[in-house]
Each structure stands twice: as C-alpha cells, then as structure tokens.
Amino acid sequence: MKKILIIFGVLSLLIFIRPALGLNAAQTTADSTTITQTEEVSDDRFIDEALGGIKLFYNYTGFANATAGNLLMILIGIVFIYLGIKFDYEPLLLIPIGAGVIIGNIPFVAGNQTGIYETGSVLNYLYFGVVKGIYPPLIFLGIGAMTDFSSLIANPKLMLLGAAAQIGVFATFLGALYLGFNLPEAGAIGIIGGADGPTAIFLSSKLANGVNILADGTVVKNLIGPIAIAAYSYMALVPVIQPPLMRLLISKEDRKIRMKPPRAVSQKEKMLFPIVALILTTFISPGSLPLLGMLFFGNLLKESGRTERLADTARTKLIDIVTILLGVTVGASTQADIFITKDSMLIFGLGAISFVIATMGGLFFAKFMNLFLKGEDRINPLIGAAGVSAVPDSARVVHAEALKSDPNNYLLMHAMAPNVAGVIGSAIAAGIILSFLG
Amino acid sequence: MLPKLLYIDQLSEGYVILITGLLIVFGSLIILSLFFKYGVPIMLYAYKIVTKGRDRKIKDISVTADEKFTGEIAAAIATAIHLYLSEKHDTENTILTIKQARKLYSPWSSKIYGTQNRL
Numbered sequence A: 001m002k003k004i005l006i007i008f009g010v011l012s013l014l015i016f017i018r019p020a021l022g023l024n025a026a027q028t029t030a031d032s033t034t035i036t037q038t039e040e041v042s043d044d045r046f047i048d049e050a051l052g053g054i055k056l057f058y059n060y061t062g063f064a065n066a067t068a069g070n071l072l073m074i075l076i077g078i079v080f081i082y083l084g085i086k087f088d089y090e091p092l093l094l095i096p097i098g099a100g101v102i103i104g105n106i107p108f109v110a111g112n113q114t115g116i117y118e119t120g121s122v123l124n125y126l127y128f129g130v131v132k133g134i135y136p137p138l139i140f141l142g143i144g145a146m147t148d149f150s151s152l153i154a155n156p157k158l159m160l161l162g163a164a165a166q167i168g169v170f171a172t173f174l175g176a177l178y179l180g181f182n183l184p185e186a187g188a189i190g191i192i193g194g195a196d197g198p199t200a201i202f203l204s205s206k207l208a209n210g211v212n213i214l215a216d217g218t219v220v221k222n223l224i225g226p227i228a229i230a231a232y233s234y235m236a237l238v239p240v241i242q243p244p245l246m247r248l249l250i251s252k253e254d255r256k257i258r259m260k261p262p263r264a265v266s267q268k269e270k271m272l273f274p275i276v277a278l279i280l281t282t283f284i285s286p287g288s289l290p291l292l293g294m295l296f297f298g299n300l301l302k303e304s305g306r307t308e309r310l311a312d313t314a315r316t317k318l319i320d321i322v323t324i325l326l327g328v329t330v331g332a333s334t335q336a337d338i339f340i341t342k343d344s345m346l347i348f349g350l351g352a353i354s355f356v357i358a359t360m361g362g363l364f365f366a367k368f369m370n371l372f373l374k375g376e377d378r379i380n381p382l383i384g385a386a387g388v389s390a391v392p393d394s395a396r397v398v399h400a401e402a403l404k405s406d407p408n409n410y411l412l413m414h415a416m417a418p419n420v421a422g423v424i425g426s427a428i429a430a431g432i433i434l435s436f437l438g
Numbered sequence B: 001m002l003p004k005l006l007y008i009d010q011l012s013e014g015y016v017i018l019i020t021g022l023l024i025v026f027g028s029l030i031i032l033s034l035f036f037k038y039g040v041p042i043m044l045y046a047y048k049i050v051t052k053g054r055d056r057k058i059k060d061i062s063v064t065a066d067e068k069f070t071g072e073i074a075a076a077i078a079t080a081i082h083l084y085l086s087e088k089h090d091t092e093n094t095i096l097t098i099k100q101a102r103k104l105y106s107p108w109s110s111k112i113y114g115t116q117n118r119l
Helices: A002-027 A032-060 A068-086 A091-104 A122-131 A136-146 A150-154 A156-164 A167-178 A185-193 A196-208 A226-236 A237-250 A266-286 A286-303 A308-332 A342-370 A381-387 A393-405 A412-437 B002-050 B069-087
Strands: none
Touching: A002 A032, A032 A226, A068 A091, A068 A196, A068 A226, A091 A226, A091 A308, A122 A196, A122 A226, A122 A308, A136 A185, A136 A286, A136 A308, A150 A237, A150 B002, A156 A342, A156 A381, A156 A412, A156 B002, A167 A185, A167 B069, A185 A196, A185 A226, A185 A237, A185 A266, A185 A286, A185 A342, A185 A412, A185 B002, A196 A226, A196 A286, A196 A308, A196 A412, A226 A308, A226 A342, A237 A342, A237 A381, A237 A393, A266 A412, A266 B002, A286 A308, A286 A412, A286 B002, A381 A393, A381 A412, A393 A412, A412 B069
16 A cells, blocks of 8 residues: 555656746746746646646557446456366366457457458457468377377277267258358357367368358358357257256167277377378368368377377477467457357357257267177267267266266267267368368 | 348248258268268278288287396386386586575675574
C-alpha cells in the first residue's frame, strides 16, 4: 500500500511539474500581468487534456470495449481450464485452449495489430500455422513416433472397427448439408465425427477457411475456430459421452467377453507396417498425404531402430511445441464477434451427434463382426467404441468400462488397435472429402 | 429458384460423397488388413528364403574360440558384476549431514540440555 502511494505521488508530481515548467518558460517572455492569465488558461487546458487523455486511455481499455460475448467466452475459457485441471480431461489440450480463449477475447480497439484476425499481429503469424494447415501434420509426426501399431498388426481385422466409426463423419456431413451449410463447410463440419483434432483443423483449414470461393460466387465461412473447439472439447468429453452408449447398446454378457491375448509381433513386421500402410493408404486417398505421410514417417522413425534420436524429438519436444502453439492459437481464434454465431451453435450440436453416431457405428459393427467369429476369436463389442480416434482416451474408456463388468478383463491393448485404426480411417476420410470438395 | 436448385443438387452430391466415401474408407482399411493378414507373412517368408544362406543357426557358431570360457568363469564374472551393481554398501557416501535439518532448532549441541547439566 505504501509503495502504491509513493508511486502515485511520484507520478502526480511528474505530471504537475510539466505545466509548472511550461509556466516558467512563459514567465521569461510575458509580462507580470499576463502571467496570471496564461496560468489560468494553461491550467484549464491541462485539466481538459488530462481528462481527455484519461478518456482516450479508457476507450482503449478492455472495460470500454467489453461485450457480453467477450465475457461469455472468457468464462468458457475458464471452464475449459477448470475441466482440464479438476477432472483431468485432456489437460494438455484444454489448458492451452482455455488460456487461448481468454487471450483471444480480451477486448481491444481494432487497428493496432493486436487481434488474431488482424494481419501483421503476432498472434496472426502464429495462427498462420492453423490457417495453412501446417501444425496438424507436425502433430501427426509426433503421434506416429508415439504410437505402437503392434496390436493392430497382430489382429488386422480390428482395422474394420476404425472404418466403421467413420460413419459418424459422413452422417454429420449429411446432417450439416440438411441444416443448410454448403458442401465444403459441411465436409469440414463432418470431420468432427472423426474425433481427431489435427485432422479436423487440417480439413477445415482447407475447406472452410473463409478464403475459398464457391461455384456460385460466395465466399465460404471461416469455421476453423468452431470446428476445432468442438472437436477438441468433445474429445475431452469422450469419458462422458461414450460409457452410457456402451451400456445402452452392449449386453452384460457381451461386455464380459474375453479376447485372447494378441500374438507377439516381430520387429520386421513393425518396420514393414509404416512403409506398406503409407503406400497403400495414400495411393487410395492422396488427399490425406500430409497427415498419413507424416504419421507413418514418424512411426518409421520409431520402429526403424536406427533413428531413435529423431523419433524421440518428434514424440516429445516437437509435438509439445506444436501442441502449445496449436492450442493457444485455436483458443484465441474464438474471438467473440467471429465465434458466437448461429453457425457455431449448430456446429456444436452436430459435433455431439457425430460423436454419438461414430461410437454407435463402432459398437454395432463390432457386434456385427461377432456374428461371423467363433469361440476364442470373438471380439468384445466394447472395443468398437474405440474406433472413434480420440487417442488414447477412448481406448482407456473402453478399458475402464470392461473392468466394471469384469474386474479381470483387460481390454486396453485390444482397444488400442481400433483406436489407431480410427486415426488412419479419419485421415483417409478427410482425404476423400478433400478430393471431392477441395 | 436458383438457390433451391443448388440446395437439391448439394444434397444429392452429399449422398454420393456419403456412399463413396464410406466405401473407400472401408475398402482401403479392408485392403490394409488383408495385406497384413496374408501379404506380410508371404513377404516375410520370401525374405527368409532370400536371406537363408546368410542366416546363421546356433549350431553353426564355432565353439573352438570359446573353449576356455567355462561355466565357472562366466559365474565368476556374473558374481562380480552383481556385487559391483547391487552390493556396494562398503563404498557408500560418507557425507551424511550435508542436508539441512528440517527442524530449525535442535538441542544436539545445547549448552543448557547437556549430559553434565540435566535440568
């Protein structure tokens, strides 16, 4: 308190000393009679100026420019941070995004290169990586260097579960079309059902970036912010969304099915996987080349056994740096005047539905596969839910759900297979949508 | 008129994308899984045949060079390593009081509470 008083005292002294000095300067030239006049005038002007300055300053502060939207978004940012800290829902994503939401919604006067949407501002440069789709492939590189595909190699039929969950992508796409979004926008919204943040950002930066011009001459809307936020928030909410659906759709007996442990996979197969999968998938869907190319490249770095240093950097430092930048800029792109629209609300609704459909698609397809499988080969239908990507949260949810009905049934390794297949599947789906609409 | 036409056109194209997209996703993952079910074992088998000549079996490794390396020597080396790694109590760090005591006051060198002058 004392310090504040001292600082204020010094500041006011500095402010008051200026007119006094100016007065001294006037004294040397003016008569003694005019001195009083000038004193009065300068005093008046000073107060006016000071008030005007304060007013100007006030107009530049957040208090003058705050809108209800800004305050609402800041509150949402705080909720994100709270969810990340308190419930441990993907804190590595929710905390950067939450902080970004607060950063992006501090009210400011436009035109000073402050905001994320103003060309030339620092945030705008960082946001460049989102708009041009640079960050997602780098994230995929790290994911590839982290992921162990051996459970998938051991049981290749589980790959189909990853494909089945992509029905959420296409169903949402259709739903968005019905709600009146045009084709590219609907494609970008649909990919929320892929439950894969980087893929969603990649596709929306290509299709719904606010730059492309449609056939009928209109410009597409910029939906990167809402789509990314929807994808990431529903990914964080996987532990809330999926368990009720699992309990609803899978009978108690089916939930108790034990799967035989996956066979051991040789190192040669692990090395072969990224190369073969890269060539096969990108020949089929070249649109997903940036994502799948980097994913399998990262995995090759991990499995080759000779590039441990590169793999280590990709899965730790590199992905951390990119996650930080991606999280903050995606969060900051939710500037209230651009973010709070009817479209965003629709996107959030569609996103929730797409997660539900994707989960149901995976679960039903797993039950369907069980019709053809006998005895030991049967799969626990719960792992179908892991077909939505959301690595590794949905696999963990499946594991936890299975433990609830049978405390000795460990499904984590089995669930990882459809989980990583889901990543591949949603990247392929993104490539297909891109090749149709891009 | 025109917007409605566009709208209908969009939906039908949406259905086309829905069907083809799903088929392609399924198709590509089926191909991938089939390849790993059948293709990869064949490739590995072929690789094995190609490199068969150079693959050394355990019985091919000559033992003449290691004739003097008996089980006793191996046991002695193993014991030495074991002792070196986990039985190193004799060479423990002798600096014991380098950390500051958690208590700010302790009467260990007290002038009041000593063995000589008990209260």
